[in-house]
Amino acid sequence: MNIDIVTDLRGIRRLSDGFVSDGRILCHRCGIRSMCADFAATECREFAPILKFKPPLLGFEGNFATFRLGAAWSRRVAPGDTVALMNAKTGEIFMYAEVTAVYLGDKREMAELHGKNGHRLKAKGIVENVGEAMLKCLKNAYGTRAFNNASQATVIYLRAVENL
Numbered sequence: 001m002n003i004d005i006v007t008d009l010r011g012i013r014r015l016s017d018g019f020v021s022d023g024r025i026l027c028h029r030c031g032i033r034s035m036c037a038d039f040a041a042t043e044c045r046e047f048a049p050i051l052k053f054k055p056p057l058l059g060f061e062g063n064f065a066t067f068r069l070g071a072a073w074s075r076r077v078a079p080g081d082t083v084a085l086m087n088a089k090t091g092e093i094f095m096y097a098e099v100t101a102v103y104l105g106d107k108r109e110m111a112e113l114h115g116k117n118g119h120r121l122k123a124k125g126i127v128e129n130v131g132e133a134m135l136k137c138l139k140n141a142y143g144t145r146a147f148n149n150a151s152q153a154t155v156i157y158l159r160a161v162e163n164l
Contacts, residue, residue, distance in 0.1 A: 009049055013075050031084020031093055048096070049076055051156070052088040054141065059123030060085065060095060065114050065157050067134065069142050069150040074104035077156060085158075097158035107153035111135045114155045 009029055027039045031048040041047075051066060077083060081099040086092065103110060108131065115121055115134030126133050139147040 009076060010072070012047075012049065014078060015043075031086070031096070032082065048082045048084050050084045050086050050093070052086045054088045057087060057094060059119030059121075060097075060160060063100065063117075063157065063159050064119040064122060065117040065155050067110065067114070067118060067138055068154045068156065069107065069138060069146060069152070071104055071152050071154060073154040073156060074102055077102060082161065083156075083158065096161040098161050099156060100159050101155075101157040103155040103157075104152060107138065107150060108135065110153040110155050111138070117157070 011023070012026070012029065023042060025039075026041050026044050026047050027033045027036065029047075029050065030036070030044070031050045032046065033039065036046070051068075053066070077099045079099050079101055083097055083099060084093045085095045085097060087094050103114065105113075111134035112131035115130035116127065118130075118134050118137065120137055121130055121133055135147075138153065142150070
């Protein structure tokens with residue numbers, strides 16, 4: 001069965017019992033759906049959110065962090081979850097990772113505290129002025145308007161997963 005991937009994850013939340021649901025079919029939004037027998041689930045313990053990354057795809061070795069503006073991702077993932085990493089240009093899932101930590105706070109504070117672990121900055125070897133460098137990455141990725149409208153950022157720490 002061929003199902004197009006839907007990457008709009010707005011409305012998807014973790015529930016207290018560990019399920020995620022947005023009232024719509026989750027399978028279309030799941031990074032591991034090819035391994036699933038149920039293509040009509042509205043709640044699922046195994047749901048793997050898809051995190052999109054714009055090329056160049058750098059710094060995904062070992063442990064790394066990704067930054068997302070706003071608080072939504074802090075409610076979508078938790079330590080121990082598996083996520084799929086997708087190339088935003090091609091739509092291909094290029095790897096899977098385990099969430100090891102999630103932080104939410106003021107975007108400037110998060111950039112200062114966690115910027116050095118951001119996948120792009122690590123790959124580029126940036127070790128000085130990491131807070132400002134991380135804020136610049138976020139502004140470039142989201143655009144000036146979205147960047148200026150967001151006061152918070154979610155930092156998701158990930159570890160590459162070899163096999164699912």
